[in-house]
Amino acid sequence: MKNLMKFAALLMFLGAPAMADDKMSMMQEVTVGPLTLSDGFAHATLPNQPVAGGFVTITNTGEAADTLIAVQSDLAGVMQIHEMAMQDDTMVMRELDGGLIVPAGETVTLEPGGLHLMFMQLNGPLIDGEDVTVTVTFQDAGDVELTLPVRKKMHGGHGMSHDGDS
Amino acid sequence: MPGLLRIIIPAGALVASAVLVWLAWLQPYLAEQDVLKLGHGDYSLIGTDGQPFTAARLQGAPSAVFFGFTHCPEVCPTTLGDIAVWQDELGDAASDLRVFFVTVDPERDTTEMLGDYVGWVPGVVGVTGDAAEIRAAEKAFRIYSRKIPLSDGEYTMDHSALVLLFDDNGRFVEPIGYQEDLDRALAKLRRLLS
Numbered sequence A: 001m002k003n004l005m006k007f008a009a010l011l012m013f014l015g016a017p018a019m020a021d022d023k024m025s026m027m028q029e030v031t032v033g034p035l036t037l038s039d040g041f042a043h044a045t046l047p048n049q050p051v052a053g054g055f056v057t058i059t060n061t062g063e064a065a066d067t068l069i070a071v072q073s074d075l076a077g078v079m080q081i082h083e084m085a086m087q088d089d090t091m092v093m094r095e096l097d098g099g100l101i102v103p104a105g106e107t108v109t110l111e112p113g114g115l116h117l118m119f120m121q122l123n124g125p126l127i128d129g130e131d132v133t134v135t136v137t138f139q140d141a142g143d144v145e146l147t148l149p150v151r152k153k154m155h156g157g158h159g160m161s162h163d164g165d166s
Numbered sequence B: 001m002p003g004l005l006r007i008i009i010p011a012g013a014l015v016a017s018a019v020l021v022w023l024a025w026l027q028p029y030l031a032e033q034d035v036l037k038l039g040h041g042d043y044s045l046i047g048t049d050g051q052p053f054t055a056a057r058l059q060g061a062p063s064a065v066f067f068g069f070t071h072c073p074e075v076c077p078t079t080l081g082d083i084a085v086w087q088d089e090l091g092d093a094a095s096d097l098r099v100f101f102v103t104v105d106p107e108r109d110t111t112e113m114l115g116d117y118v119g120w121v122p123g124v125v126g127v128t129g130d131a132a133e134i135r136a137a138e139k140a141f142r143i144y145s146r147k148i149p150l151s152d153g154e155y156t157m158d159h160s161a162l163v164l165l166f167d168d169n170g171r172f173v174e175p176i177g178y179q180e181d182l183d184r185a186l187a188k189l190r191r192l193l194s
Ligand SMILES: [Cu+2]
Pocket: A082, A083, A084, A093, A116, A118, B073
């Protein structure tokens, strides 16, 4: 039984990512004030993983900068705005204390390996194919709700090699 | 004065050549000696399989050792997933390889917590223990880690993210870097397991 579960867990990672491109559900784009939020998603958690990352692209078409100051979700006891980086072979992660500034006329991308919305004290798993709702708060534009599709990570270096050199 | 120069110049040349010898030969030699000692040292931890984890555990079969923690957002889950892919790609050849996931966060990562976290990847053993013993192991494996406070009473750990490969004599062979190309990682593992 235990082995069967392991096998099932492994399939979560090895299962048909080639189809991910056409089947990948996209976040419904939302706007709040002069801000457009698009291409959001969250990473599925591993079994018993207590934290997770969420990602979104924010474009500011306005005349003034705005700042992402808070994020929350029913699924997480705590959510924070973080930036991670690899420095040589060391993983470092920091909280953006003053929030994340989105300058006027610019686009800021939260993506794996860099800026992210950090889910902490998770109440449950983030499951591939499901959605997770988060509310993000901007200093000027205010609150907006995002429905992030949950996706599994790609593995094995740069994507999967199971399909030859695809 | 010329007399003094006659002494200073050869003395300078002597110092310079000593420095050259140090840089060209002694320093790499010493560094190599240090690398061979990687993983050796005095630390006593416990595996999620109930077995002790000490330097002696590296003997007998090839091992891959990774330091991480369960509250890790990206690097540790990615690495665990990569390890699952390596095992899948290597097939039977991987059955000899032991994988140890040593926590840098013993405060939160109990044996139960770690066991649940690594349990889905076949054969991966989580390793934890007293904070002082974890620090001793980090020193032995030359792993950097640092606790970083966050708001809401939370914290995270900065840490080295290499997978360190050891042969069946417990000798360090080479590292696999974070998100290293799959084919290169597999080549390193096949070399190790051949
Ligand atoms: Cu984070």
